[in-house]
Amino acid sequence: MPDHKHLTLKDHVRETQIFNQRLIIAAVLMAGLTLILVARMVYLQIINLSHFALLSENNRVSILPIPPTRGLIYDRNGILLAQNLPSFTLELVTEHMHDVNETIRQIGKLITLSEEDIKRFNKNRSHKRRFEGIPLRFRLNDSEVARIAVNQYRMPGVNIRATLTRHYPLGALGAHAIGYVGRINVEDLRSLDESNYSGTNYIGKTGIERAYEDQLHGRVGMQKVETNAQGKILRVLERTLPVPGKNLYLNLDVKLQAVAEAGFGDHTGALVAIDPRNGAVLALVSV
Incomplete structure (x- = not known):
């Protein structure tokens, strides 16, 4: 039998229809995706512009407190009873840390950290905002400051702050009258104006230091700074200087105070020396 060859003819009309259908579907999909993209851009750039602009500004600009200088205390003859001496404090800004505990462990390899230091830090951490510095160690010596400074680039959020600490040049003389300052604790925070104690770690605890806390403390200042991604300050945008405490x-x-305290020796008792002309207390002893 003779071979018959089968010829397959293309249906160009049908193929054109299929191609056009696919083209229309692709065009519809592209148009839909474009509309979604445009809608998202409108939402981000127009509808929610202020919100995202604020977030961006907050990532770039920080508000830092400037603690005031505590007022000095003198006796009636101008003899200094309480002053401020420079000191270095190690602070952590947890906002810039991936792992706070790991950072503390690294710091512990460089300087001595007691359990009390870490416990106090964790307690204060619950009352501070993430962008605020939280003290970890007080009164670092020059060697400790140098070790932290050399390794600071490896520990984002670790800062050394130069502060002033209270010092009483006459020691225990008149201590029960003058009083002393101590670190702000949780109980103190309940009664304090936290906005005026930002950046301040000490408060009057007893005696004159406590009774005249409002006058001695002063008013906190603020500075708006621009920072990079690591939290390093690039420049100061705005600054409001603090108001120092009153002297x-x-x-x-104090000379009469010294005589009065020495007069008691090992005995217990109390003494108040008053100027009868005006009622001024010249010496106050309670032992």
């Missing part, structure tokens, strides 16, 4: 001049006479 106090007491009626107390």
Whole structure:
């Protein structure tokens, strides 16, 4: 039998229809995706512009407190009873840390950290905002400052802050009258104006230091700074200087105070020396 060859003829009309259908589907999909993209851009760039602009600004600009200088205390003859001496404090800004505990462990390899230091830090951490510095160690010596400074680039959020600490040049003389300052604790925070104690770690605890806390403390200042991604300050945009605390001049006479305290020796008792002309307290002893 003779071979018959089968010829397959293309249906160009049908193929054109299929091609056009696919082209229309692709065009519809592209148009839909474009509309979604445009809608998202409108939402980000127009509808929610202020929100995202604020987030961007907050990532770039930080508000930092400038603590005021505490006022000095003098006796009636101008003898200094309480002053401020420079000191270095190690602070952590947890906002810039991936793992706070790991950072503390690294710091512990460089300087001595006690359990009390870490416990106090964790307690204060619950009352501070993430962008605020939280003290970890106080009164670092020059060697400790140098070790932290050399390794600071490896530990984002670790800062060394130069502060002033309270010092009493006459030691225990008149201590029960003058009082002392101590670190702010959780109980203190309940009664304090936290906005005025930002960046401040000490408060008057007893005696004149406590009774005249409002006058001695002063008013906190603020500075708006621009930072990079690591939290490093690039420049200061705006600054409001703090108002230093007022100096106090007491009626107390430390020479008379020294004589009165020495007079008691090992005995217990109390003494108040008053100027009868005006009622000024010249010496106050309670042993």
